Amino acid sequence: METNVKAIELKDLWRRYKASGDGRARERLVVAYSPLVKYVAGRMASGLPAHVEEADLISYGLIGLISAIERFDLGREIKFETYAIPRIRGAIIDELRSLDWVPRSVRARAREIERANAKLEHKLQRAPTDEEMANELDMTMDEFQDALIQISNSTIAALDELWTVSDASGDQISLLDTLQDPDAPDPEKIVDASELKDRVADAIARLPEREKLVIALYYYENLTLREIGEVLGVTESRISQLHTKAVLRLRSRLQSEDAEAGL
Structure with a gap:
């Protein structure tokens, strides 16, 4: 009532x-x-x-x-x-x-990781492991993990910030909101939404299982990083690393596709 x-x-x-x-x-x-x-x-x-x-x-x-x-x-x-x-x-x-307030060095390191991921994915035809990424970046494993923590603590980059589309009024609409909400705007009013939606869904599907699970729990089930850590039995810091790797991996994949398409 x-x-x-x-x-x-x-x-x-x-x-x-x-x-x-x-x-x-x-x-x-x-x-x-x-x-x-x-x-x-x-x-x-x-x-x-x-x-x-x-x-x-x-x-x-x-x-x-x-x-x-x-x-x-x-x-x-x-x-x-x-x-x-x-x-x-x-x-x-x-x-x-x-x-x-995000240090330039952190921005630069994030771009380095994205480029390394894109290069290795193209070469290996699969998602590279942490060891392969560290070798490509000429880092130790500890240095690579520390870099992920620095990025996750400093950047506001997230899936719903990375990919947005414009509706007929020119407003920016988060792609994830159009994926999640059954009452989302009419797809006909969103520029290239269907194609972009398919690309993101495909990119998420190709993530390593643990990263895919973190993305699903964070963006679709609305769990916090701490709650996801409790579900998976690992620390919040480790979940933060997995989330950062997934976001950088997805962004590098879409940027590579855009480059190949000449966009």
């Missing part, structure tokens, strides 16, 4: 705001959907350095929420949550990027 009442109240707030720009209705919509910001900020905070405050992420995310409320079209047959979450995440990412 309470849920129904809330739904009716939200519908009325949306109607009032979109009909007349009622500022009070907009404020109440921001309050009503603010848990979305806390959810997104909490998930992102778990993969960021300790000096990045979750409260700061929440304040950045609120900017994305307000923008989403202002731009949301009630005529679109998607849930507001589906529309808002990638925009909240995008606002947080944009602000972190503007602060430029």
